[in-house]
Structure formats: C-alpha cells, structure tokens
C-alpha cells in the first residue's frame with residue numbers, strides 16, 4: 586500500500602477531538618491546542634500544549650489518543666508530547682550589570698523557580714556544529730558526577746539529539762505519576778528528546794514545537810534534587826539558541842570550539858550571545874586540540890593548537906582546558922560509554938577531569 590509522506594494537522598486534530606475521557610466526557614482539544622505534528626518514516630510526533638496544571642491528569646487520554654493516531658494511514662507509531670508554556674515574564678534572565686556573578690535558577694520577577702530542586706544550570710554551547718559539543722557535555726556531566734555532585738544532563742540539541750546514544754541509554758524513560766523519569770547512567774540522570782521520539786522526526790521540528798519540547802524536558806521530568814543540570818544546546822548562535830538561553834535560567838555557559846580560526850570566530854559569537862542575555866561565560870574549551878598518535882604517542886597539532894586559549898584571553902573569559910583528538914573518544918561515544926569512564930587514564934579523560942574539577946569549583950558558591 587502506498588504510504589502518504591505527510592499528514593495534515595486537521596487529521597490529527599480530528600482524532601484528538603474524537604477521543605473522550607470516559608469520566609469527564611472531554612477530549613484533549615478541550616484542554617489545550619495542537620502545536621504541530623510531523624510524520625517521518627511512519628513515525629508521527631505530535632506536540633500538544635496544555636496548561637501545566639492539567640498535564641498530569643491527561644496521561645490516560647493521551648495513551649488512548651496515541652493508539653487512535655496509530656490507526657491513521659501511513660502511521661506506524663505515534664507519540665504525543667504534552668507541552669506547557671511558562672508566562673513570558675518567568676522566562677527572562679536576571680539582569681546584572683558589569684562583570685557578572687553566577688546567575689541563579691530563580692527568575693528575577695519573583696516567580697517560583699522553574700526547577701526548584703536544581704541549584705545550578707549550565708549550558709554547553711558551540712558557535713558551529715560538529716566541534717564535539719555533545720561529547721563535551723556528556724563527559725563534563727559525568728566528570729561533575731565524579732566530583733561528587735548530583736548531576737542531570739538535558740539534551741536540548743533538539744535538531745540532532747545524540748546524548749542518549751553517547752550514554753548508551755536507548756530505552757524509553759518511564760512515566761510515574763505523570764512525570765517522566767530521567768534515565769540513570771554513569772552516575773548521572775539524563776533525558777534526551779532522542780529517547781522519546783524518532784531522531785529524524787525531531788530534526789524537522791520548528792519554532793513552538795522545539796520550545797515546547799524543551800520546556801517539557803525541563804519541567805515535566807522528575808529531576809529531583811540536583812547540584813547542577815548540564816544543558817546541551819543546539820549548535821549555533823541564531824534565534825533558537827538565543828531564546829533558549831533566555832528561557833532556561835542559566836547559572837553560566839561553557840563554550841566548545843576547535844582551534845581553527847573559523848571555529849573561533851563562531852565561538853566569539855557564542856560569547857557575545859551569552860553576554861547579550863547576561864549569562865556569565867564560565868569558559869572556553871578547546872576540543873580536538875591536537876592529535877595524539879596512539880602508536881608512537883607523538884602529538885600533532887592538526888588544527889593549530891592553542892587558538893581557543895588565545896581567544897579566551899582576548900575576550901577576557903576563562904580558558905577551561907584542551908581535549909585532544911583521539912580515535913578512542915569517537916569509539917567511546919559510539920559504543921555508549923563516555924570516554925571519561927571508558928578510558929580513565931587517557932589524555933582525553935584527564936582533560937575532562939581537570940575541566941570538570943574547575944567548573945565544580947566555579948559553581949561551589951551556589952551549591
């Protein structure tokens with residue numbers, strides 16, 4: 586049978602309207618509105634916005650609606666992501682003048698903190714893609730755990746979520762009492778959109794669906810008490826990244842760059858973006874800093890080692906450390922064991938331990 590390549594939001598809305606809660610007689614559409622949907626390779630992802638106070642009570646009707654959506658032509662599996670938006674006021678960052686102290690996780694307008702049990706939130710960002718941001722976020726998070734902190738890792742790189750694979754956590758998180766349970770791996774808690782929906786489907790999401798999904802990953806997950814949450818941002822410094830940095834009350838940001846000039850120009854843009862939203866930059870990390878030959882141990886500076894250190898000095902932000910280009914780092918990521926655990930004596934693991942130690946020291950006043 587021929588498979589349609591797309592499905593209209595009316596088709597989805599029609600199904601959502603037809604499924605009624607047996608107790609209240611209300612459908613999902615009586616509680617909120619459809620934000621968007623996408624169908625990729627037979628996998629249908631639906632983002633549905635509801636007021637936060639209703640989200641917990643809707644899981645039964647969502648399950649029924651999901652099964653009905655799976656009956657639509659061309660749909661092999663469906664998932665409904667319930668999203669809820671905070672008021673615009675709660676999303677703004679505290680404004681502090683001059684050289685900035687660490688940010689807090691409580692909004693400046695006196696609203697309740699977005700994540701009451703989370704003491705600090707740091708973003709891992711990069712000006713351009715493919716520089717090893719997710720590898721860094723994963724190993725930094727696990728490294729902070731090794732420093733004795735309670736750590737959560739949130740994959741907000743919604744267009745290419747990969748942290749679940751790097752952690753070897755490919756199962757679906759459970760839902761208990763209407764809250765998603767983060768997966769526990771290598772001493773930390775983690776949630777990635779890649780655990781919930783098909784990666785390819787997430788990659789084509791736009792605007793409100795992305796923001797809604799991230800909001801849900803923040804607020805509808807049972808994160809519990811954390812010393813630090815590490816957020817892996819999507820690469821780049823465009824509008825999406827900017828609004829994310831405004832939405833999540835960040836304590837600080839870490840920027841990852843390779844040493845090439847072209848990557849460093851983008852890293853500078855990253856620093857400027859965080860300055861714009863008054864999030865302190867905790868520092869720059871140089872990834873793929875030099876190539877360490879596994880046979881003879883000789884170091885080759887493929888991309889001109891040291892550029893990020895100089896750039897950090899020029900911009901007046903701390904330089905956190907350099908991680909070599911190692912085949913083992915890629916292999917560890919691919920097999921789902923963070924390099925810092927997989928090869929603890931490697932140059933990469935030593936670099937991450939050093940970086941995690943420095944970041945933990947910076948966060949100490951907030952813990």
Ligand SMILES: Nc1ncnc2c1ncn2[C@@H]1O[C@H](COP(=O)(O)OP(=O)(O)OP(=O)(O)O)[C@@H](O)[C@H]1O
Nearest residue numbers: 714715716717718719720820909910911914915918
């Ligand atoms: N220091 C390193 N040595 C060797 N391989 C590395 C290193 N850092 C990252 N990699 C590899 O490079 C690839 C890209 O890394 P990663 O996914 O972390 O980058 P990213 O910046 O998050 O990418 P994207 O922009 O797609 O989100 C992965 O295969 C990863 O294993």
